[in-house]
Amino acid sequence: MKTLNEYPAHVRQSVELTRRRVSELHAELPRWGLVVWTAGNVSERVVVDPDGDPSAADLFVIKPSGVSYDELSPEAMVVCDIKGNLVDGTRKPSSDTAAHAYVYEHMPEIGGVVHTHSSYACAWAARGEEIPCGLTMMADEFGGPVPVGPFAVIGDDSIGRGIVETLRDSRSPAVLMKNHGPFTVGRTGRSAVKAAVMVEEVARAMHLARELGEEQPIPQEKIDHLYNRYQNVYGQ
């Protein structure tokens, strides 16, 4: 296993930029009420050449385990390789590191992973129920329901496998791991964080809708239309 000093200078530079971004992205989790205490984590793949193979360096940056959101800084972030081994950092990586690593290894198009215990998403996860697609903002971002992944506990690669197998069959960038909570993915750390914010938002709105009755169904072709437009036209 190589240490960070054995990597070429341009990789080390990219690691520094990723450390800064991952540190800043963590601030979004308490900001949007997705985490309490030290729960939750964001990781981002180290991209060496944006025009080349995005997984060239096979490294990612992640939060250290059990550290307060007040103590986060670029230096506190830790660097792991795609097998989840610690490559650089003075602290132990997040206890969810193996799940993040599995996603990076098996989904080369993915550049960011986020895990939270946000309350409404956890409620659907505790029941093992997918979130139905009853709002246009959900069609935009998720392209349909938010699916449920299997029950899996820390200790082997079963969480990572559950995430990858569930997301492969879905347009959704979010999966609700049963009795656990949401994992989200994206092309970048920022888009994975956005999906984490949005999955709680739609989990909450659809929970509230269901409390007093049933949502009106949205025809599948409208969901497809909205999803395709949003993925291709929205934003700058």
Place this chain on the structure above:
Amino acid sequence: MKTLNEYPAHVRQSVELTRRRVSELHAELPRWGLVVWTAGNVSERVVVDPDGDPSAADLFVIKPSGVSYDELSPEAMVVCDIKGNLVDGTRKPSSDTAAHAYVYEHMPEIGGVVHTHSSYACAWAARGEEIPCGLTMMADEFGGPVPVGPFAVIGDDSIGRGIVETLRDSRSPAVLMKNHGPFTVGRTGRSAVKAAVMVEEVARAMHLARELGEEQPIPQEKIDHLYNRYQNVYGQ
């Protein structure tokens, strides 16, 4: 299509003031918990001569598409004409611009439009259910229930039409577009923002009331009395 430089100086001055107001009004949306991430938008009509025809210039200012609430500034706001065409600005206008434009074109008395995905309002919208008028603050501001508009998707003028046709039959400055969320209008951008804050407030209180039973009905003549007083006497 004219560029902003082709408009007379007094129009350009009014555009600058409107840009500042619209930028500041956007801060109210996250402040009152109505939006997450980049969702939601406020627009205001450019008023050229407050004593004359308020739609003289046929311009309005709106938020750019998919931009964070941290990056908003008067300069970032974009200017569109009443057909929704970009007149000035370095960014793409909000993807809801066509709906705002339609309202300005067909409701000349309206000077401000707001759209959010606030959670409780979205829950009523997902069920396609109007918010019943069970609180005096609702009679004050909405003069009755908050009505539901048709299901419509982005791509033509069907959202704008749905808003205008629903609001024309109602005293309410807010409409819940089915499976989508609230749109609110007002004489100014500020009053449309107030309606967006209030529609979530009453959506929440009436949701909570219904969770444990039925509200006591308010007699129609009391609703009329409260609405007329509030519209004519309240405030400075």
Place this chain on the structure above:
Amino acid sequence: MKTLNEYPAHVRQSVELTRRRVSELHAELPRWGLVVWTAGNVSERVVVDPDGDPSAADLFVIKPSGVSYDELSPEAMVVCDIKGNLVDGTRKPSSDTAAHAYVYEHMPEIGGVVHTHSSYACAWAARGEEIPCGLTMMADEFGGPVPVGPFAVIGDDSIGRGIVETLRDSRSPAVLMKNHGPFTVGRTGRSAVKAAVMVEEVARAMHLARELGEEQPIPQEKIDHLYNRYQNVYGQ
């Protein structure tokens, strides 16, 4: 009707201190999430000689109507006499001034009144249901259930009368006016604000308790014990 300048100097001094306190107490309403936009109001009786008759001057200080919580200052507060007439101030008093005045006139032991539209309290008020006493913190502060007052609309003294008649039969410093919302009273403005914070807190906790079943009843003698201890021993 006298203007403030016609009152003796020690009354004018007391008015200034009350203005400052009332202005500062308003900041507690948005802080604890009890109000949105310009809703809600706090008033406090002007106490001339704390050892003598607390209503000697028959004046109270209240929020101006429809003014934002960002614009509040001691100078913006307005002074009214016990009939609700404006005695000093550059703005129109709160549209709830008549209700506050009625309470000061008919409950001489009361030195502060607060009105909000806090969501959970409004939900019980919309159903016209008292909040049952299922938590020791409720026994402490309210000495039993929070009672419901009659439906009454602005325009005469019916809101004030409804508050006074309901509170006279109860140990509670809070009343839920039907289809309207909570009014609270206290020996000072600060204690009335505390009651406004606490009534929303217990309205919320008891709402959540009822959502999934029934609370365990607390025996009446325990409620009496807790209420008597808290009113006489708690605090400094």
Place this chain on the structure above:
Amino acid sequence: MKTLNEYPAHVRQSVELTRRRVSELHAELPRWGLVVWTAGNVSERVVVDPDGDPSAADLFVIKPSGVSYDELSPEAMVVCDIKGNLVDGTRKPSSDTAAHAYVYEHMPEIGGVVHTHSSYACAWAARGEEIPCGLTMMADEFGGPVPVGPFAVIGDDSIGRGIVETLRDSRSPAVLMKNHGPFTVGRTGRSAVKAAVMVEEVARAMHLARELGEEQPIPQEKIDHLYNRYQNVYGQ
């Protein structure tokens, strides 16, 4: 009863450090929305020699009664002995001091105690219902359901006894005292505060889960596995 000046210098030094920590830990209660107004309290045992008997000095530091979270400072904290008698401080100790003292006297391994009236935990407490273990984060922190303690009122040692007797039969660091609210314990004040944050988090997520159905059960051996890993491996 000794005054603080009669204790040796190293005890007085430890008291000062504990005062600072307890003052800072109180800021976490409003930060995570666990308390309103002056409710809630944190205490920590004064540890004289961390390698020796942690209860050597038999002192603990706690919040004064009925004081606002804005006025807390190391100096405002009060020092009590293990019988709950005031040893140092200019203010009356929290009205829950006797319960904290009882825990320190009967659970020598405990170094911190927290009490709040957080809303979702209070809702389960009002019904006298334990929080079922339906999420992995709950298995991690609580090792099973959060148990309910007996109904007990202030005045003798019945609250303290109820806490101790309930926690002795459970892996949970939190107990929901019936019709009252949560008490949590920990090896330090900080870990007791963490348990107070987490008990509200799981009370909320499981409340939401139950609102729309039943949670999927987690097999007992998985709960055991998660609890053992988290207690021994998580964090730095």
